[in-house]
Amino acid sequence: MNKAIIEFLNYTNDYLKCGGRIDLKIKHTFRVMRLCEEIASSLNLSEEEVYIAKTIGLLHDIGRFEQWKKYETFSDKDSIDHADLGVKILKKNNYLRKYIEDEKYDDIILKSVKYHNKYKLPKDLNDKELLFVNIIRDADKIDILRLYTLKGIDLELDKNPFSDEVYNLLLNKKEISRKSITNKTDRLSISLGFIFDINYLYSFKYLKDKKYFDIIVDMYKKKSKNKEFGKQLDEIIKVINNYIEVSLC
Ligand SMILES: [Fe+2]
Structure with missing residues (x-):
């Protein structure tokens, strides 16, 4: 090597x-x-x-x-x-x-x-x-x-929450394609949707231990003043953490 x-x-x-x-x-x-x-x-x-x-x-x-x-x-x-x-x-x-x-x-x-x-x-x-x-x-x-999860490279959001399309895709445990992105906030959905394209047990365990998704969601909840976006993130993190737990069974 x-x-x-x-x-x-x-x-x-x-x-x-x-x-x-x-x-x-x-x-x-x-x-x-x-x-x-x-x-x-x-x-x-x-x-x-x-x-x-x-x-x-x-x-x-x-x-x-x-x-x-x-x-x-x-x-x-x-x-x-x-x-x-x-x-x-x-x-x-x-x-x-x-x-x-x-x-x-x-x-x-x-x-x-x-x-x-x-x-x-x-x-x-x-x-x-x-x-x-x-x-x-x-x-x-x-x-x-x-x-x-690192501060300083976080995405710039706009005033919108996630678009309906992107939000529903995440709730339905679907990864997000760039084609679905319609506003600046939507760009965050790509990384959140990564979880639905993870393959190996080791990776699920790693992501659970590191709490990357919780950190990212917390970060953007604090960053945005949009209440609807905050609610969307609350629902999405539940789906993500549930998906991780089920994948680890
Ligand atoms: Fe690459």
């Missing part, structure tokens, strides 16, 4: 001078790598498979750096899908070989990078691919939720 980590640090070092918060993306990567390792270990995967999960964690956001350099944004909507860009970078001149000598996991690694951020997964992923895709999806979501 050391060789892969050194390669990643070398690769990203060139982008540190590009401004932006490249350093935060690097730190995010290492936290996600660790979470991938923890989730994979919790599933009793082989040592080799845990290694693959860690490699996927290390590479999942490799497209973020070129995205910032080219477009000076981390918004995929305003630039390019950073996961697709990551796959392109890893394929170019077989760059993936610098991270792992064995070719036999290439498909799994590339598909995991590609699908780590997609709202819907294609139906043709096989069980092994799905296993790893779901590990990175859980790990990435957990760290994004952690970031949402």
